[in-house]
Amino acid sequence: MKPSDSVTSLKGVGPKKAEALARLKIFTLEDLMMLFPRSYEDRSVVVNIADLAIDQKCLIKGRVTRKYANRYGRKQRLVLKVADATGGIEVVFFNAVYVSQSIREGDEYLFYGKVTENRGRLQMIHPETEKDDGRRGLVPVYPLTKGITQNEMRKLQTMISGLYSQIEEMLPEDMLETNRLCPMKYALENIHFPTCKQMLQEARYRFIYDELLVLQTGLFAVRCNMKNKEKGIGLNRNIRVDEYVESLGYQLTGAQQRCIDEIISDMESSQVMNRLVQGDVGSGKTVVAEVAMYKTAMCGYQAVMMAPTEILAKQHYEGFVESFGKHSIKVGLLTGSMGAAERRRTIEGVTDGEIQILVGTHAVIQEDVVFENLGLVVTDEQHRFGVNQRIALKEKGNNPNVLVMTATPIPRTLAVILYGDLDVSVIDELPPGRQQIDTKCMDERERIAVYDFAEEQIRNGGQVYVVAPLIEESEVVDARSAEEIYEELRERFDNYNVTLLHGGMKQVEKDRIMNEFADGDIDVLVATVVIEVGINVPNANVMIIENAERFGLAQLHQLRGRVGRGSRKSYCRLIMCGNSEIARRRGHIMEESTDGFFIAEEDLKLRGPGEIFGTRQHGLPDLNISDLARHIRILNHAKECAADILKEDPEIETLKYSVLRRRITKFFGEDCMLNL
Numbered sequence: 001m002k003p004s005d006s007v008t009s010l011k012g013v014g015p016k017k018a019e020a021l022a023r024l025k026i027f028t029l030e031d032l033m034m035l036f037p038r039s040y041e042d043r044s045v046v047v048n049i050a051d052l053a054i055d056q057k058c059l060i061k062g063r064v065t066r067k068y069a070n071r072y073g074r075k076q077r078l079v080l081k082v083a084d085a086t087g088g089i090e091v092v093f094f095n096a097v098y099v100s101q102s103i104r105e106g107d108e109y110l111f112y113g114k115v116t117e118n119r120g121r122l123q124m125i126h127p128e129t130e131k132d133d134g135r136r137g138l139v140p141v142y143p144l145t146k147g148i149t150q151n152e153m154r155k156l157q158t159m160i161s162g163l164y165s166q167i168e169e170m171l172p173e174d175m176l177e178t179n180r181l182c183p184m185k186y187a188l189e190n191i192h193f194p195t196c197k198q199m200l201q202e203a204r205y206r207f208i209y210d211e212l213l214v215l216q217t218g219l220f221a222v223r224c225n226m227k228n229k230e231k232g233i234g235l236n237r238n239i240r241v242d243e244y245v246e247s248l249g250y251q252l253t254g255a256q257q258r259c260i261d262e263i264i265s266d267m268e269s270s271q272v273m274n275r276l277v278q279g280d281v282g283s284g285k286t287v288v289a290e291v292a293m294y295k296t297a298m299c300g301y302q303a304v305m306m307a308p309t310e311i312l313a314k315q316h317y318e319g320f321v322e323s324f325g326k327h328s329i330k331v332g333l334l335t336g337s338m339g340a341a342e343r344r345r346t347i348e349g350v351t352d353g354e355i356q357i358l359v360g361t362h363a364v365i366q367e368d369v370v371f372e373n374l375g376l377v378v379t380d381e382q383h384r385f386g387v388n389q390r391i392a393l394k395e396k397g398n399n400p401n402v403l404v405m406t407a408t409p410i411p412r413t414l415a416v417i418l419y420g421d422l423d424v425s426v427i428d429e430l431p432p433g434r435q436q437i438d439t440k441c442m443d444e445r446e447r448i449a450v451y452d453f454a455e456e457q458i459r460n461g462g463q464v465y466v467v468a469p470l471i472e473e474s475e476v477v478d479a480r481s482a483e484e485i486y487e488e489l490r491e492r493f494d495n496y497n498v499t500l501l502h503g504g505m506k507q508v509e510k511d512r513i514m515n516e517f518a519d520g521d522i523d524v525l526v527a528t529v530v531i532e533v534g535i536n537v538p539n540a541n542v543m544i545i546e547n548a549e550r551f552g553l554a555q556l557h558q559l560r561g562r563v564g565r566g567s568r569k570s571y572c573r574l575i576m577c578g579n580s581e582i583a584r585r586r587g588h589i590m591e592e593s594t595d596g597f598f599i600a601e602e603d604l605k606l607r608g609p610g611e612i613f614g615t616r617q618h619g620l621p622d623l624n625i626s627d628l629a630r631h632i633r634i635l636n637h638a639k640e641c642a643a644d645i646l647k648e649d650p651e652i653e654t655l656k657y658s659v660l661r662r663r664i665t666k667f668f669g670e671d672c673m674l675n676l
C-alpha cells in the first residue's frame with residue numbers, strides 16, 4: 001500500500017463505504033490520513049467502579065455478570081450488570097440489537113461514557129463498548145458522515161498508520177528545526193493516536209503551521225506576481241471627471257469623494273493601482289467605480305466590471321447605459337446566458353474597442369474575451385469571487401489598474417492576510433437621508449401580524465421582499481421553502497401581484513421578474529438568497545426573512561441592505577422559528593445595529609471557539625485545522641517563514657520545495673492561477 005492508493009484498497013472498504021468517505025472528500029489513503037480528529041476522549045486511566053464520580057465521563061473495565069432485556073415504554077432495553085474488583089454498575093442500552101448480540105455474559109469489556117445515578121444505583125447509558133486491546137490514552141473522535149461509524153473510522157485509521165513514514169516532508173530539516181516543528185511521521189502518529197496531551201499539542205501545531213504556511217506562501221506568490229511587472233499606465237492628469245460627477249443628480253458624500261480622490265491619484269501615478277474599496281451595503285460603491293471607469297474611458301482605455309450574479313450585472317448595465325450614455329461612452333453586457341450571436345457581437349465590440357465599458361458576470365474572464373486595450377478591472381462584491389478569478393480578470397490586460405469592491409466588513413487582522421496586496425479605501429458614511437431600518441425579531445406565531453403590516457405598506461405604495469432559506473420543501477431540513485411561502489402568500493395577498501424568484505430559474509425569467517419588481521409591477525417578491533447581493537430597488541421598503549435563525553449575521557445584514565435604499569421608511573422583520581440561544585442573540589444584534597462593521601465584529605465574537613472561520617466568504621479555500629481568528633500567532637510565524645522561502649526561491653520551483661508547491665496547488669485548487 002502507498003498513500004496515493006484509493007481507499008477501496010483497504011480491507012472492508014467497498015463501494016458503499018467509499019461513497020460515505022467521498023462525502024468527507026476522502027478518496028485516497030493520504031486523504032484519510034489528513035482527516036484529523038475533531039476531539040479526543042481521555043481514556044488514559046481506567047477508573048475503579050468504587051471511585052466513579054457522577055456526571056463525569058470515565059473509562060471502566062469490568063466483567064458482565066448478568067445480561068437481560070426488557071421493555072421500557074415502547075423501547076427495548078438491554079441491561080448489563082458490570083463489576084470490577086471494587087464494585088458494580090448498571091450499563092443500559094436502548095433499542096440496541098447489535099450490542100445485545102455482540103456482548104457475552106462473563107466476558108470483560110471496556111466501557112466509556114458518562115456516569116449517572118438512578119435510584120441510588122450507578123448507571124452508564126449507551127457507553128462506547130469495546131474489548132480491551134490494551135490501547136490507552138487519548139482516543140480520537142473523527143468527523144463522520146452517514147454510513148460510517150466512529151469505530152469503523154478508528155479501525156481504518158489504525159490500518160493505515162503504517163504508512164505515515166511514506167508521507168513526504170514539506171519543509172527541509174533545518175527549517176523544521178529552526179521553527180521547532182516536529183517531523184511529519186511523529187505529527188501523524190500523535191494527531192491520530194496521541195500518547196499524551198503534550199505530544200498532541202506538538203502534532204496539532206505542526207499541522208496548523210503547515211496549513212497556514214501553504215496559505216501564506218500561496219498568497220504571497222499571488223502578490224509577487226501582481227507586483228512584479230508593475231509599471232502602470234499612468235492616466236493623463238489633464239482629463240477630469242467633474243463633468244461626470246456633475247451629471248449624477250446628487251452630491252457625493254465626503255467618504256465617496258475621498259475614495260475617488262485616492263483612486264484617481266493611484267491611476268495617474270506610474271504605478272499600477274491595486275485598491276480595495278470597502279463600504280457597507282448602500283454606502284454607494286457603484287458610483288465610485290463609475291467615476292474610475294469614466295476617467296479610464298476618457299483617457300482612451302477600456303474598463304470592465306465583474307459582478308457575482310446575472311441580476312446584478314444586468315442592473316449595473318442598465319444604470320451604466322443611462323449614466324455613460326450622457327457622455328457618449330458605449331457600454332456592453334456579457335453574461336453566461338446570452339445567445340451565441342449576441343455574445344459574439346459583444347465580444348467583437350470589446351475586441352475592436354468600440355465597447356469602452358464592459359460589465360458582466362464571470363463570463364467576462366472567458367478565454368475568447370479579448371480587449372483592445374484594457375486599462376481598469378473592477379470586481380464588485382469581491383468576496384463572492386476566488387483569488388483566482390480576480391487574477392484571471394487582471395490577466396486580460398497589460399498591467400491594468402485593479403479596483404475591488406466589497407461590502408463584507410473584514411476584521412483587520414484578516415484583511416491584512418487576504419488583501420495584503422491591496423491598498424484600502426473605506427466608505428464609512430451613508431448617503432444623506434437614509435433612515436435606520438426598523439428591525440424586529442418576530443416569533444413564527446406572529447406571522448399574521450407581519451403580513452398585515454406588509455399589506456399596509458403595500459397599500460401606501462411600498463414593495464416587499466420575503467426571503468426563504470430553501471427553494472422547495474425538503475424532507476431533511478425543517479425550514480419553510482420559497483415555494484411553500486409563495487403559495488401561501490398568493491392566497492393571503494390575492495389582490496396584489498405576488499411573484500416567486502429563485503436561483504434555479506432560467507435567466508430570462510429571473511431578469512423579467514427583477515425588472516418588473518424594479519418597475520413597481522410586483523408588490524411581493526418571494527425569493528431565495530439570490531437577491532442577497534447588490535440588488536438596488538429603492539422603492540422596496542419591507543424585508544421579511546423567514547427562518548431567520550438559519551442565516552448568519554453577515555448574511556442577514558446583506559439581505560436587510562436590500563431595503564432602506566430610497567426615501568421610504570423601511571422595515572425588516574426576522575421571523576424566528578425554534579429558540580436557539582445563538583439565533584436569539586443574532587436577532588438582538590440585528591435589532592440594535594445597522595452598522596456592518598459592528599455586526600461583523602459581533603459575528604466573530606458569537607462564533608464558538610473551534611468553529612472554523614469562514615474563509616470561503618472571502619474567496620479562499622476552506623481551512624482544515626487552522627482557524628484564522630484563533631491562530632494569529634502561528635500565522636505570523638508562518639508568514640515570516642513564507643517570506644524566507646520566497647526570498648530563496650521566488651517561483652517555488654526548486655526540488656527542495658516541490659512538496660510545498662504541490663500542497664499549494666492542491667489547496668488553491670486545480671485551476672490554480674498562481675502561475676507557480
Ligand code: ADP
Nearest residue numbers: 250251252253281282283284285286287431536
Ligand atoms: P452599494 O455600496 O451597496 O453597492 P450602491 O452603489 O448600489 O450601494 O448605492 C445605493 C444607492 O445609493 C443607489 O441608488 C445610488 O444611486 C445611491 N447613492 C449613491 N451615492 C449617493 C449619494 N452620494 N447621494 C445620494 N444617493 C446616492
Ligand code: MG
Nearest residue numbers: 285286380534
Ligand atoms: Mg453594490
